[in-house]
Amino acid sequence: MDAPRLTRRDFTAALGGIVLSFSLVPKVALVQEPARLPGSLQTNRTLDAWLRINADGSVTVFTGKVELGQGIVTALAQIAAEELEVPLGRVTMISGDTGRTPNEGQTAGSQSIEQSGTALRMAGAEVRALLIGLAARKLGVSADTLKVTDGVIHAPDGRKVGYGELTAETDLKREATAKVPPKPAAQYKIVGKSAPRIDIPAKMTGGAAFVQDLRLPGMVHGRVVRPPRYGARLDSFDEARVKAMPGVIAVVRDGSFLGVVARREEQAINARLVLIEFAKWSGGSELPDPAKMYEQLMSLRSEDRVIGEKDAPVPVGAKVLEATYHRPYQAHAAIAPSCAVAELKDGKLTVWTHSQGVFPLRATIARALGLQPRDIRCIHAEGPGCYGHNGADDAAFDAAMLARAVNGRPVRLQWMRDDEFKWEPYGPAMTMKVKGAVAGGRVVGWTFDVWSQSHNMRPGDPDGINLMGSWYLADAKRPGPARHAAQPNGAGDRNAITLYDFPRQRTTHHLIMENPVRTSALRTLGAYANVFAIESFMDELAAAAGIDPVAFRLAHIKDERERAVIEAVAKAAAWKPGEKGDGRRGRGIGYARYKTVATYIAVIAEVEVNRTAGIVKVPRIWTSADAGQIINPDGLTNQIEGGVIQSMSWTLHEHVRFDRNGILSEDWMNYPILTMPDVPKVETVLINRPNERALGAGEAAQGPTAAAIANAFAAATGRRIRELPLTPERVKAALA
């Protein structure tokens, strides 16, 4: 198999510290504002930040984006190989390392193809042109007579020069111009085809693939102990008893931060249990009353912003509808709890982490521990799929705390299952209030209000330290404030502004400034709930107007690409205009263009309702997606279908359980998710637009899927559930 090589990051070699192999600042005097460069070239402007041509003709690609199970590293390798005209097997990927790669912030928001992919495409085209220019000089022919195949430049007379032979003359320490046009899509040989994922073979055969698989010489094992509730203080614990346990090397206490390091992993686990047993805590904050949670959250201080407004008179006699929708706190619930390895040696801290952003993490650890960023190196190593900001960064901080206590020895810190479930930052609970007016089969008025806590409490905030462990130190750090994020990306208000062509609309974001429950970015941020509400309400308005839901949507859409995905999914599902449910079975549709500017996607779900048990089954789902130019069709399908299934799990099963004293969801029994017997058949239709920009797709399916399921339930039963998830209790109450 001609697959590119993925470096295992050469775990041991990396210990010595690798000097920066590229120049961070271009060697030009910046007398004026530098030219705007596309994608992440704008912030990482030299060619050698992205690409290196090696003497053996292979290519090393550097990206600041990291593999989270979404297949991005393979897709980026395809883009670089395509522009450079080298086989995919000759590309080695280096990703997410503060010592070696460009700083591309977080790998989040389905933006990696647009940011890193664009940079690699432009840099690749430019480097290819540079190499052709060098070859032309060497061969004494004109550059436009030369052709490149598989990394070899051919002259018309049969002479040839391999890329590897030009490395001595190739100076990539220069600012990118982005003036060399990339290949036209019609000439693509690698992009647009389903390349097998680089990382999969090792994962299927027991290769070292995850941060959990990292074993450094002399490595020891750490565990941490969390308070019984947010903000509690550690009054006392039995240090002597734990220190006397077999294998225990260090007990680490700093204020209310508590952890243990032991020689063997099971010894650290046992020591943690004894620490928990004898620890005395006091204080801490009360959680909202789950029975009145949404009202309580909406009564907290909020910063309100009108984010979209279009005015027109509402015709007299229009039919007015109102509805309120809710989405609970939901967990990332990665299949394994967070993990990190840290080592402090000669004043230098190295952290191997599955963080989504090694650069912001480094900066924030530095501030939390009073270190200089240059004395910290954060290296990405894969973890289980993250789906947003989970415990990864916090675990990295915890590992650093423990590594400081055993100077020189690497510590592998593994959170236990309950650490992750109880302490990760959840996707926020949200309330959406919608008011609409219909007249003559058209929506003539639309008001949408969304209330939500912050969806972005990641490391990197300038005014706070968003690392949970640091809030419990004797010198306690504070998290940053909740912040609005600009549209069209938005945060709690992501996809809150309707995409439909309504003559009148007003959209308001109520950003709750307090954090009674810890929250941050969960895949799609607010888009999941906003699309659920908007698309549920569209069906309610369609019913009020007496019009088929598919036809009703199409009547409010002008854009051809929007129409195309809805028409394609209706065709794939053989949707019959005006089709009706039978009390038990029904189908529904949901549509959105993710973030208003990314992938277009429509979803149709079929449900079967067991009315006595209150159980909703979803045997089939159809989707149609337009992600612009497709880089890797199989990878795109995998992301879309994964999003559909994850959203179905959120929609039918998931909510964080808690009472006023603390979080109750601590394992899979009290945070159940969708399992194999209930997974639907998913049929996906991809619409390729090879001449359009590639669009982020990893988070596109979730909102429309939730709406399609809720609409299918309403179509099947004639009753609507407006509060997620669709639990048996809610189903039975709706049908009573």
Add this chain to the structure above:
Amino acid sequence: MAISLKVNGATRSVDAEPDTPLLYVLRNDLELNGAKYGCGLTQCGACTVLVNGAARRSCVTPVGSIEGNEVTTLEGLGTLDKPHPLQKAFIDEQAAQCGYCASGMIMAAADLLNRNPQPQEADVRAALADNLCRCGTHNRIIRAVLRAARQNGRI
């Protein structure tokens, strides 16, 4: 204390307390990456291995209880160069997003194919009901197991 184990066909001696979960011995003493820690509570299946050909959750299996039994991990099924039909099918179907659950899925599927070499789709779903996948890759996993079952006799 020294405990003697048969893992992937070889006899190995490890120095661990007999109540140590097999998972940590496999991962830390024998440096095998296949079995994964996911919950430590038998709920997710990431740590699944075969003991005498039958699926077992290694996170709660005391290492002392399996002396003299045959333990098989993902590494014992096959290698990159000579993958087991299940491993090959998972690669061919690209049956992973993050891939953290894959080892447990493959081992649970190996247990199924040992009992039922020609399963129907419903059998696969039932056999993997207690192995959690969070990325939503279930359908590819089902296809991979069915593909391996079809090809088992021919490889």
